[in-house]
Amino acid sequence: MRYAMVIDTLKCVGCSDCVVACQTENNVPHGYCRDWITESVSGSYPKVELELKSERCNHCDNAPCVRCCPTGASHIVDGGIVLVTANECIGCGACIESCPYDARYQHPDGYVDKCTFCHHRLEKGQLPACVSVCPTKCMYFGDLDNPNSEVSQLLKNRNYKTLAPEAGTNPHVFYLI
Amino acid sequence: MQEELFTSGRHIPNIDPSLQIWHWPIALYLFLGGLAAGILFFAALFYVLGKEKEYPAAVKIASIVPPIALSLGLLALVYDLTHPLYTWQLYTTFRIESPMSWGAWVLMIVTPLSFLWTFSYYRESYSKIESKLNLFKRFKFLKTFEQFIKTNRIYIAYALIPLSIILGVYTGILLSAFNARPLWNNAILGPLFLTSGLSTGAAAIILISKSVEERHMFGKIDLGLIIIELALIVHMIMGYYAGSQVQLEAMDLLVGGEFTLMFFGFVVLLGLLVPAILESIELLGYKVPVIVPALLVILGGLIFRFVMIEAGQLTRYLY
Numbered sequence: 314m315r316y317a318m319v320i321d322t323l324k325c326v327g328c329s330d331c332v333v334a335c336q337t338e339n340n341v342p343h344g345y346c347r348d349w350i351t352e353s354v355s356g357s358y359p360k361v362e363l364e365l366k367s368e369r370c371n372h373c374d375n376a377p378c379v380r381c382c383p384t385g386a387s388h389i390v391d392g393g394i395v396l397v398t399a400n401e402c403i404g405c406g407a408c409i410e411s412c413p414y415d416a417r418y419q420h421p422d423g424y425v426d427k428c429t430f431c432h433h434r435l436e437k438g439q440l441p442a443c444v445s446v447c448p449t450k451c452m453y454f455g456d457l458d459n460p461n462s463e464v465s466q467l468l469k470n471r472n473y474k475t476l477a478p479e480a481g482t483n484p485h486v487f488y489l490i
Numbered sequence: 491m492q493e494e495l496f497t498s499g500r501h502i503p504n505i506d507p508s509l510q511i512w513h514w515p516i517a518l519y520l521f522l523g524g525l526a527a528g529i530l531f532f533a534a535l536f537y538v539l540g541k542e543k544e545y546p547a548a549v550k551i552a553s554i555v556p557p558i559a560l561s562l563g564l565l566a567l568v569y570d571l572t573h574p575l576y577t578w579q580l581y582t583t584f585r586i587e588s589p590m591s592w593g594a595w596v597l598m599i600v601t602p603l604s605f606l607w608t609f610s611y612y613r614e615s616y617s618k619i620e621s622k623l624n625l626f627k628r629f630k631f632l633k634t635f636e637q638f639i640k641t642n643r644i645y646i647a648y649a650l651i652p653l654s655i656i657l658g659v660y661t662g663i664l665l666s667a668f669n670a671r672p673l674w675n676n677a678i679l680g681p682l683f684l685t686s687g688l689s690t691g692a693a694a695i696i697l698i699s700k701s702v703e704e705r706h707m708f709g710k711i712d713l714g715l716i717i718i719e720l721a722l723i724v725h726m727i728m729g730y731y732a733g734s735q736v737q738l739e740a741m742d743l744l745v746g747g748e749f750t751l752m753f754f755g756f757v758v759l760l761g762l763l764v765p766a767i768l769e770s771i772e773l774l775g776y777k778v779p780v781i782v783p784a785l786l787v788i789l790g791g792l793i794f795r796f797v798m799i800e801a802g803q804l805t806r807y808l809y
Contacts, residue, residue, distance in 0.1 A: 342504075344504035346502045349500040351500065377668070377670060380587045380588065381667055382590075383580055384579040384580055385585055401579050402579075403573050403574065403577050404576075405590060407588070409509075411667070411668040411671075413669065413806070415505075415509060419572045423573035477807040480670065481669065
């Protein structure tokens, strides 16, 4: 089992519904986010390209945050999901400094918080909140170890990229391009 | 013309402006940790070499600094935690891959040892304070305890030599383990911070020492360490220039960017080159007030930590 998220940048319209769904589902405090939208324009006029991306924790295989954590609060569970145990976290910030994606933040209660791939929903057989609400259905979630899963098939048939692969983290959020 | 521009970032009000989550307590702690490591290393080394009488400041008198420095540093560290009530969680596990875990455990051992070391010289070196406090008269068991430590002092010294080196290296490795911050992600920070720590330790001993011979000896040691540190800084800069785009951008902050004056002016020139020249002149036999180079080295070490902490957090991967 290896969970992965695949996001089609050609279908994303940047509506931020995934952001709001995450904040609602996970009680993310006001002014904080576990996922966010970036919008980038590249090229030179009149040939310009717009790319919209919904970004979050990449649940890396070689997760620097887990490596740096001095207490073991940051850990990887079945399916490759990186989680933080709040009452083991001392709030030292080592994981925040080590994350190339700036995917973590210090919760107002002190501990470090981040995207969990909605682990609590997966246990009930539901999809992550962001994936389930996407109005353009540009987000896919599933098991990469299963060659017939939707995510495996998409990565087999489409061009894709990951974010900052040069950081050596082996991220597991894929962007179709 | 090819141009690329980002029209939007993340816009998360409480996360993005405060991504620089490490502030002055961390920089101060890295400095105090290095200083304590330097003094403890020289104290233990010269004790083992049997030079206790020749270098009384290094072995006995300056040993008051590490317990104070480590205590202040630990307070600063805990102050910077956002979930400080859970600090004990550091000691329920040992994570071999996490430099911070190494540091937590080394501090757990070194701090008590530094207190014991100071205590064993307390009556001898600080007899004036003792004559006022009369601690040994009031608490009889202190004498037995002091005797016990004195007989075992050599074992503490043997333990402190490797432990102080680990402490000094760890202050640098702590930063170099973060591959998301290109300015820090460089293995040379370990030896560089160790050398800087030893150098500030030697400078502190020069400040405290009253014997001309001892000041001379530590002037020589400090000069050697400064030369090594300069070489390591050159290697660091060369390494970044041979690195990837993110490392080149990181180096731009120090060379030509907003930290140029702080780094080259205060750390390299005032903190290393000027004291090296002054100490060389002094070794040639001219009279130089040793307090000047020693203070410059200590201040340079402090500013170096602040520059690395502040600048490092401005560097990141862009994608």
